[in-house]
Amino acid sequence: MSAAQLKTSSGTSSKNNIVTYLTWVLQLALAGVFLYSAYAKIIDLYTFGEILRSYGILPDSLIKPMAVVLPMLELLFGIGLLIPQTARISAVVIGILSLFFLVALAANWGKVLPFGCGCFGPTEAKPVGWTDVGKDVLFIAMAAGVFLLRRK
Structure with a gap:
């Protein structure tokens, strides 16, 4: 192998390693967020x-089912982010969930919610603002990153 080929091969390998590392960091961070979020909700479904x-x-008839379904989806697809074969589909679902959460928060912009945003279980009452919406924008971007970087 010539020096030029070795240099090109080494540069490609280094780039692939960085992309692989970045992908895993995104997956682990996003999985951690959604697994913690699921746990915080599952331990107190009533709240x-x-x-x-x-x-x-939501109409009252959907509150109880959604209180069970949403954390279970977060748990299932949070785990899915940790499995290479399911990471892309999990990232899509996590991105869609985050988009729904973002829309719900935006619809309540400035409103004081009694439990805060409720993203990680109940917190102090405070108005919905940039921090709450920004978290979901970040999660959508991270999910998009996992989806794009995990393609073969």
């Missing part, structure tokens, strides 16, 4: 139902 009710978006 999570009240958090959903405080958004004023």
Whole structure:
């Protein structure tokens, strides 16, 4: 192998290593966020139902089912982010969930929610603002990054 070929091969290998590392960092960070979020909601489904009710978006008949389904989706696809074969589809679902959360937060912009945003379980009452919406924008970007970087 010539010196030029070795240099090109080494540069490509180094770039692939960086992309692989970045992909895993994104996957682990996003999985950690969604697994923690799921846990915080699952340990108190009743309160999570009240958090959903405080958004004023869902009809009462959907509060209980969604209080169970949403954390289970976060748990399932958070785990899916840790498995290379399911990481891309998990990133898509996490991105869609984050988009729904972003829309719910934007619909309540400036409104004081009694449990805060409820993203990680109940917190102090505060108005919905940039921090809350920004988290979901970041999660969507991270999910898009995993989806794009995980392609073969």
